[in-house]
Amino acid sequence: MSFQNRVVVVIGATGVVGSGVVRKYLDAGATVVGVSRSASKLEQLKQQMKIQASEPFLSVVGDFKDEASATEVKKAVAATLGGKAIDHVVSVQGFVAFAKAPTSTPTEELKAALDDGLFNNLLAAKAFLPDLKDREGSTFTLVSGGLAHMPPPNISLWLGTVKNAALNALTLALAAETANDKVRLNTVCMHFGVAPLGGDKNQFGMSTEGDTLRLAPAFLGIARGTQKGQLLCVNSFAEAEKLSAR
Ligand SMILES: NC(=O)c1ccc[n+]([C@@H]2O[C@H](COP(=O)([O-])OP(=O)(O)OC[C@H]3O[C@@H](n4cnc5c(N)ncnc54)[C@H](OP(=O)(O)O)[C@@H]3O)[C@@H](O)[C@H]2O)c1
Numbered sequence: 001m002s003f004q005n006r007v008v009v010v011i012g013a014t015g016v017v018g019s020g021v022v023r024k025y026l027d028a029g030a031t032v033v034g035v036s037r038s039a040s041k042l043e044q045l046k047q048q049m050k051i052q053a054s055e056p057f058l059s060v061v062g063d064f065k066d067e068a069s070a071t072e073v074k075k076a077v078a079a080t081l082g083g084k085a086i087d088h089v090v091s092v093q094g095f096v097a098f099a100k101a102p103t104s105t106p107t108e109e110l111k112a113a114l115d116d117g118l119f120n121n122l123l124a125a126k127a128f129l130p131d132l133k134d135r136e137g138s139t140f141t142l143v144s145g146g147l148a149h150m151p152p153p154n155i156s157l158w159l160g161t162v163k164n165a166a167l168n169a170l171t172l173a174l175a176a177e178t179a180n181d182k183v184r185l186n187t188v189c190m191h192f193g194v195a196p197l198g199g200d201k202n203q204f205g206m207s208t209e210g211d212t213l214r215l216a217p218a219f220l221g222i223a224r225g226t227q228k229g230q231l232l233c234v235n236s237f238a239e240a241e242k243l244s245a246r
Helices: 016-027 039-048 067-081 107-132 155-177 217-224 237-244
Strands: 007-011 031-036 057-061 088-091 139-145 184-190 230-234
Touching: 007 016, 007 067, 016 031, 016 039, 016 088, 016 217, 031 039, 031 067, 039 057, 057 067, 067 107, 088 107, 107 139, 107 155, 139 155, 139 217, 155 184, 155 230, 184 217, 217 237, 230 237
Parallel strands: 007 031, 007 088, 031 057, 088 139, 139 184, 184 230
Antiparallel strands: none
């Protein structure tokens, strides 16, 4: 399926996962709005992903740090699109911060980890789900990670365990809320590392079998698919490729 005439918003567009999603949706003919907190990172994204001026890529600078800024981003996206409706949103904001052991970590660090990986994604859902819910064929996709399901392999990663588990739990809540709506909300919970474009290691220095462009077709597969309200645990690039094969 081509995504010609489809409008996709990628929040966290400049990140490892988001950047490949932007490129693959453009390759499939979609109009893509990339959202980032930084204009310069959006410029870097264009260079890194070889986004030509002739391609239907629009960028919006904004932050989902609180309700007011989320509303501003929503307005800016709508203005950029000039009234065109949105079909697909991918919210892939935040990564995982290192910390000391739980009882030695200042609570502010846990709050920051949730601001940067849970609350901003919830604010994105609050901003965009109301318009997607009645739109035929629309999707809203979040991204978490396999740390959610295990004791942290290294205690310094415990914030990732809590953040990802919370995002997975949020999926269940948003899935229940949208169960009778047209939008298909899902979360991809990745149990493996993904490298930036052309790389072979992720941000932790963990060796990976592939980069963002190898993962990204899975997101287009979900948009074409039938999954609804699911936590899609993906254990390998091979499994991600199965999601793409639609
Ligand atoms: N990469 C991996 O190997 C891997 C593996 C398993 C799971 N995951 C999960 O995949 C998701 C995305 O990971 P990623 O590797 O794409 O991370 P990333 O490269 O750090 O990208 C995340 C993007 O989120 C944006 N963002 C917006 N608001 C933010 C905030 N308040 N705090 C931090 N970032 C914010 C940042 O873009 P701006 O600065 O431009 O706004 C950033 O580029 C995370 O949930 C992560 O846990 C990743």
